[in-house]
Amino acid sequence: MSQVDQVGDGIYRISMFNPQIGITFNQFLIDDDQPALIHTGTHHMFDDVYAAISKVLDPKTLKYVIVPHFEADECGGMGRFVKEAKDSTLVCSEVGAAVNLSGWDYVGPVKGVRDGDKIDLGKHRLRFLETPHVHHWDSMMLMDETTQSLFPADLFLQPGDQPHTVSENLGKEMCGLYRTVGIFGGREPVLQVVDRVEKMNFKRIHPMHGGSLVEEVLPKYYDALRKERFWYDGRIFGRSLVS
Numbered sequence: 001m002s003q004v005d006q007v008g009d010g011i012y013r014i015s016m017f018n019p020q021i022g023i024t025f026n027q028f029l030i031d032d033d034q035p036a037l038i039h040t041g042t043h044h045m046f047d048d049v050y051a052a053i054s055k056v057l058d059p060k061t062l063k064y065v066i067v068p069h070f071e072a073d074e075c076g077g078m079g080r081f082v083k084e085a086k087d088s089t090l091v092c093s094e095v096g097a098a099v100n101l102s103g104w105d106y107v108g109p110v111k112g113v114r115d116g117d118k119i120d121l122g123k124h125r126l127r128f129l130e131t132p133h134v135h136h137w138d139s140m141m142l143m144d145e146t147t148q149s150l151f152p153a154d155l156f157l158q159p160g161d162q163p164h165t166v167s168e169n170l171g172k173e174m175c176g177l178y179r180t181v182g183i184f185g186g187r188e189p190v191l192q193v194v195d196r197v198e199k200m201n202f203k204r205i206h207p208m209h210g211g212s213l214v215e216e217v218l219p220k221y222y223d224a225l226r227k228e229r230f231w232y233d234g235r236i237f238g239r240s241l242v243s
């Protein structure tokens with residue numbers, strides 16, 4: 001059962017801890033004139049995420065279902081959420097729409113976005129950042145200009161059943177998990193995004209796994225990514241592929 005917590009003005013974290021994998025799976029809901037869901041959870045999580053959204057607003061009133069990259073935990077529920085909410089549109093990167101969605105069995109409306117594109121939700125204004133090769137070719141992140149916060153999907157995650165807000169430095173644990181699991185192919189695309197993100201002076205970062213990071217601790221996470229090995233070292237989910 002997902003837990004719902006408010007983590008910003010009109011921003012809700014819908015979180016489920018998976019003890020087998022040892023991380024939380026978070027979706028974010030922005031309650032506004034045009035409500036938006038940021039990542040959907042897997043196909044199997046749909047009923048749970050739907051019920052959690054219902055505690056805040058009617059899921060049928062969602063206007064945007066935003067998918068930062070095409071992987072099951074980010075997009076598995078997209079077709080059902082868009083089908084339920086008749087006026088909703090799926091938002092993903094233009095690259096994601098071309099290389100993934102165009103060959104999927106998805107039939108609803110879609111909006112492909114590029115770096116700098118914006119969507120007005122009412123009080124909140126979202127701006128998209130293309131972040132290719134940060135985990136996936138089609139990867140994008142989004143910021144909410146209104147609350148000066150970032151939704152980075154899998155970047156800045158923390159392992160464990162974290163509270164909704166985190167001020168602890170778990171940078172080493174973050175990099176350790178990335179190394180073991182092997183989700184980043186290389187260093188450069190990630191560090192370019194870290195440099196860009198640092199200059200944007202965010203007040204909050206809302207990762208998909210772990211808790212939302214407060215402003216004061218953000219430099220520790222930037223530092224960890226600059227100093228620790230986090231990219232693929234021959235292991236996938238701890239299994240060694242390179243001898």
Ligand SMILES: [Fe+2]
Pocket residue numbers: 069071074135153154
């Ligand atoms: Fe992912």
Ligand SMILES: [Fe+2]
Pocket residue numbers: 073074153154208209
């Ligand atoms: Fe994820």
